Amino acid sequence: MEPDDIRFGSLKEDRGWYFVEYTPPIPNYRFSTLCVCIVEGHDAQAVAFAIEKEARDWLMRYQAPLMATAFSADGGIFSLKGVRPIDHMVAWRDSESSQVVFRWELVKDALPDIALDRNFLQKTFADVPSKTGAEIQNEVVKDVAARKVGWWLVFVWAVVVPLGVAVLEWWSDLLGLVVLLYAFVKAIIHALRLMGHLPKSDREREKEAQELRMRHHHYHCERNPEGFERLKAESFRREEIARTKAEALVLKVQARNGPIDG
Template identity: 35%
Template sequence: MEEKIYFDHITEKTDCYFLEYSPPVSSIPFASLTVTYVSEVAAEEVATDLEKLAGKWITRYPVPVMASAFDRHGDLINLENVRPISHVTATLDDGEPRYRWELLEDEEFPEELKSQGYLLEIYSDLNFRTQSEVSAKARENLKPIRTAKRLLIVWSVVVPIAIALIEFFSPLWLSVIALVYSFWKAYQQWLKMTGRKEKSDRELEREKDASLKEHHHYHCKLNPDGFLRLKVENFQKMEEDQIQKKYDSISTSN
């Protein structure tokens, strides 16, 4: 059984969108092309762009490519008012691109597209990684998480047990120190509660945050529908910001 290979993706951008071209993976017999617009665009223009771009990429790499478009919120752009479906698949017919606004059956794709050797020849200018390399990288990325988990176990389990043992076996003088410290903490708390001790800027900031949270929670309970709309708007704004950051990160030289 052949080991899976993963080719690098290709990104490009224009003034109004960025695209990502992804070669086939494993048994998927076609490449994918996603076009994400960062400004408003008409459906007919999107459909025309998808055909033009799909034709460009299948000419560059003779592999069937399915193209889809997304708006600046990350939602699929619905093209069913101007085309049969929202995705176009470009294939080669006598060496010329053919655009099919329909879902193709597996048997309609050339059988050689399932061969890694064939794909390696077509995508000879792209770097790729094997399944074992991807798995090794994933294990490497998990190491910090495992370390953090071990530290959490130490602080949550080992440290309390150690403190309990110290308290049990500690001499009398250590218990006295602990008792004095407890009384001092209680005295400090009494000063704060009676207003005899000024609160630090950090404590004031915490109280302010807590008050704001309670205020927001109260009004959210009064208007749950409005709160739901606000959440949706916030999620859309976050998605829009992420898309804009990705757009800005793409070099115009790609």
């Protein structure tokens, strides 16, 4: 990424049975992206009409060409088979007539190149949050520095502190005696538990039960890998649906009450 490149944030708006996410062009791309996320069940024809309506409305707000795609609640592309040639639509405003052009096909040469103009992007998307490449690079540098600090803290705690304790043990007979007594007590407690004379704590019983479930689960996953893959895919699908519906709910609340802080 070049320092003067511009990366825009996305805009999300609720539409009832779906919500939209509009993202201005990324560097060296000729079009914005428009995602129509379907939250409630509707047929393909209704979804196709919604895509065309949204494309027209967004082109009235921002003149950059766009590519629009609908997604189901589980994150997959919504199929428009039977009602449109493909699942993606490209749209732009004609430079001469200002009419909106819809093309249900992947367009390359006919697509206007106005989005390649940095000045056009800055002027057109002045109200959209953005960052330059230099700002993003600075954030990455700060993040890397913070991770290094965290690594050193872990290193000190995991290596330096135990080493210091070991040195103190060697130099201090009293501390060595305390550590030795502690080790004896731990060993006696462990021995009593192994012989059944000391009941296990609730935490230990819960840990053993969890480990047993994990071994049982692992055993059956090895016996039926295809079933495990189906179960994993279904779990991911449900999580994505829940995430999409939660996002839609947040947008509905924001539409009624205004933006939510944080």
